[in-house]
Amino acid sequence: MLIAQITDTHISAPGSRTDRFYRTAEHLERAVAHLNTLTPRPDLVLATGDLVDRGEIDEYERLRELLQPLGMPAYLIVGNHDDRGNLARVFDQHRYLPRDGGFLHYAVEDWPVRLVALDTLIPGETGGRLCGERLAWLDARLGEARERPTIVFMHHPPFITGIRKMDEMGLDGSDALATVIRRHPQVERLVCGHVHRAIVRRFAGTVACTAPATAHQLALDLRPAPLLATVMEPPGCLLHLWLGEGDGLVSHVSVIGDRHTPFTIFDGRQWLHDARPPAGFHAEGSAPLGA
Numbered sequence: 001m002l003i004a005q006i007t008d009t010h011i012s013a014p015g016s017r018t019d020r021f022y023r024t025a026e027h028l029e030r031a032v033a034h035l036n037t038l039t040p041r042p043d044l045v046l047a048t049g050d051l052v053d054r055g056e057i058d059e060y061e062r063l064r065e066l067l068q069p070l071g072m073p074a075y076l077i078v079g080n081h082d083d084r085g086n087l088a089r090v091f092d093q094h095r096y097l098p099r100d101g102g103f104l105h106y107a108v109e110d111w112p113v114r115l116v117a118l119d120t121l122i123p124g125e126t127g128g129r130l131c132g133e134r135l136a137w138l139d140a141r142l143g144e145a146r147e148r149p150t151i152v153f154m155h156h157p158p159f160i161t162g163i164r165k166m167d168e169m170g171l172d173g174s175d176a177l178a179t180v181i182r183r184h185p186q187v188e189r190l191v192c193g194h195v196h197r198a199i200v201r202r203f204a205g206t207v208a209c210t211a212p213a214t215a216h217q218l219a220l221d222l223r224p225a226p227l228l229a230t231v232m233e234p235p236g237c238l239l240h241l242w243l244g245e246g247d248g249l250v251s252h253v254s255v256i257g258d259r260h261t262p263f264t265i266f267d268g269r270q271w272l273h274d275a276r277p278p279a280g281f282h283a284e285g286s287a288p289l290g291a
């Protein structure tokens with residue numbers, strides 16, 4: 001089973017600041033094409049929040065259009081830029097989304113790996129929260145299937161990243177979350193977004209990680225001053241590959257872009273000791289190796 005994770009797509013109205021500066025729609029189009037052409041193709045996609053930029057209906061409609069060509073089901077959760085009501089309204093075909101006006105959390109039972117989605121949104125705030133009600137819900141869901149390997153996905157990571165400005169917009173309730181997760185060792189991974197970078201940390205007996213964004217990344221700046229910059233590093237997604245009980249879940253970063261030409265060094269039967277890198281192997285303008 002192959003699970004793709006995209007995050008922080010930040011779809012915005014045509015001509016808006018985000019649309020002009022980061023070209024988020026164009027980047028999501030590329031991400032969708034990337035996922036559709038991967039071999040093997042992912043079975044499903046998790047989209048871990050900040051799906052749109054301002055939580056508005058027209059942004060979700062644009063997102064729905066951009067996700068339409070996806071060749072596999074997508075499971076959506078909210079980030080701090082999202083709006084629960086507008087998301088659920090526009091994605092009315094997404095039956096897994098709760099319709100009771102409460103938190104947008106749910107469990108998906110249809111796959112070898114069980115998927116549990118959390119809602120960390122506090123409307124109007126950049127940071128997130130897991131309150132007692134949400135944690136009790138999580139504890140109950142995890143208690144229902146103790147033998148099934150499980151991925152928990154949520155927008156705000158439950159750990160300090162060292163990127164100080166983002167840590168100021170972190171998750172309230174991480175310690176209580178750790179207490180719940182520790183009770184359920186079937187949680188293989190806790191996967192998040194929000195930080196627009198790939199980061200990994202041990203968390204409550206499992207592994208927690210964040211995914212790179214499909215458009216703009218946040219510059220890696222570990223100085224103590226709370227500066228924040230965006231950077232157009234290559235966009236990416238995570239591929240979580242379930243290899244079964246023995247070999248477990250491995251998570252890969254998959255870079256999105258057409259700039260990367262592979263140089264085959266083993267052809268399935270033998271090592272190609274005399275082969276040379278193809279044209280386009282190095283960035284434009286640099287001389288090919290061994291030329």
Ligand SMILES: [Fe+2]
Nearest residue numbers: 008050194196
């Ligand atoms: Fe974001």
Ligand SMILES: [Fe+2]
Nearest residue numbers: 050079080194
């Ligand atoms: Fe966020």
